[in-house]
Amino acid sequence: MDARLSRMLHLLIHMGRMAGPLTSEAAATMLGTNPVVVRRTMSGLRDAGYVRSVKGHGGGWSLIRDLDDITMLDVHRALGENRIFALGPADPTATCLVEQAVNASLEGALREAEALLLRRLNDVSVASIAADFDHRFAESPDIGETEASGRRTSSD
């Protein structure tokens, strides 16, 4: 299962709530993975202009675009237009006419589903996911729903 989109969204939201840059090491700890994997995956977001990386002391990853201006689709695309479906034709270039007919039907259905998925990913900004997190945080049993809480400890 390709979890890169999920992971990058997670990191972007964290980065949106941090003062300084986030090191690959810290990010890897958050995700329960490896710093090299973080760099590898984040490099796509850097090339797409959503984050930047700085070397050396005090370095790490920082946002250079507002989370309002980044959609889930943007992140997906920045990761390299990866395969969406685990399902597909045996041979997309088949010469057998039966197989071509099968491919036409199957690919048609997949195309429609993919188009819908991409529309939905495009509908959701990373900022709106962050807002959803705020909602969940405010309603979390650790805090209670009262407005008596000035203290907000990190929840993850």
Next chain:
Amino acid sequence: MDARLSRMLHLLIHMGRMAGPLTSEAAATMLGTNPVVVRRTMSGLRDAGYVRSVKGHGGGWSLIRDLDDITMLDVHRALGENRIFALGPADPTATCLVEQAVNASLEGALREAEALLLRRLNDVSVASIAADFDHRFAESPDIGETEASGRRTSSD
């Protein structure tokens, strides 16, 4: 890439146009694969009641349902409710609230796309794919579009 749905559709259509049963050996040749793989995959269709298998001389696989009564979705389901997306959340049971918010958005989009795909798969009977093949066959340059053709050689 999981090509089982594609392959089983291919075989079902062939079986619908054959007089006798289709051996796993012949099916494997059609698909460019192995008889054991054919048996393994077809066993799901047998258990679902779409085909039957007969051992021994003159045995093989035969349809026991009209292709009109089998949809692409039926075949997909008979293969065991396999994974549809190559994409998904890093941890569907995350306790981190940020990750939960990410999962909610991502899973929502995936759910919608999956629902559409299943609807589309359900819209298409295997018989209609076979009919599409007939159309392609009639219009294939090997035959020409004239009605002068009584002869129909196998096209694959």
Next chain:
DNA sequence: TATTTTGCAACATCGAAAGTTACGTGATAG
């Protein structure tokens, strides 16, 4: 200059589909 942090290459690991081998079972031909 020592330390921190990214960049990147070159592996190893993992999981699911697919391929392969081997042997058992049942059915039919002769």
Next chain:
DNA sequence: CTATCACGTAACTTTCGATGTTGCAAAATA
């Protein structure tokens, strides 16, 4: 009744992409 055909299934290997890991170079800062 025996040889052969064809499926049933277990067990193993292969393949492919994502992921994990190690090692080292390069850059930036204290």
